[in-house]
Structure formats: structure tokens, C-alpha cells
Amino acid sequence: MRTPWGRSHPHPDDWCQVPGCSRKATREYHVLYECGGEDGGGENLVRVCATHLLILRRGWVRVRGRAPGQLRWELGVRKGRPPLQVFEPPARRGPT
Secondary structure, X not given: OEOOOOOEOOOHHHEOOOOOOOOEOOEEEEOOOOOOOOOOHHHHEEEEOHHHHHHHHHOOEEEEEEOOOXXXXXXXXXXXXXXXXXXXXXXXXOOO
């Protein structure tokens, strides 16, 4: 998004969505791999930086759920052991 003076304002989607990361998002990652041509649209895509894309592909970070607000992140995934840190999606509130 650009201002009339040509400077850009950061948009929330411009930043890596991995918890704790402050890098610009330059890549998209499919939460659920779809080989049938259907990618699930925006609910299946998260925007990440190049570093976290590599880490996601290597399996050291896992993401599950629906983008943007119902994602469960597991950081520091190790074979046969629990992840080092887990970020749960916020609890859904019922009707008030």
C-alpha cells in the first residue's frame, strides 16, 4: 500500500506469520498439501519469509489449521519428541 508521497505502509500480510518472526513475507506456504489442483484458497495459505519456508519444508516447524486466525504452530519439531514450543489459535467465543 503506497501513500501519496510514494512511501509504502506495511500491511499485516506483508510480514511472516510464524510466531516471533519480524521478517517480510516473501513466500506462500500451503498448510495442507493438495495435489488435485485445488489449493483451498486463503484458508490454506500462510505468508512466510524465505527462511521459515525452508524450515517448514524441512519439518522443523509445523503449521495446522485454517488461515489466517485458526493456525496451530509447532516450533522446534524433533523426531520422537514433543515440539519445543506450541502456539495454539485463540479460543473461539460462542454467541453472546
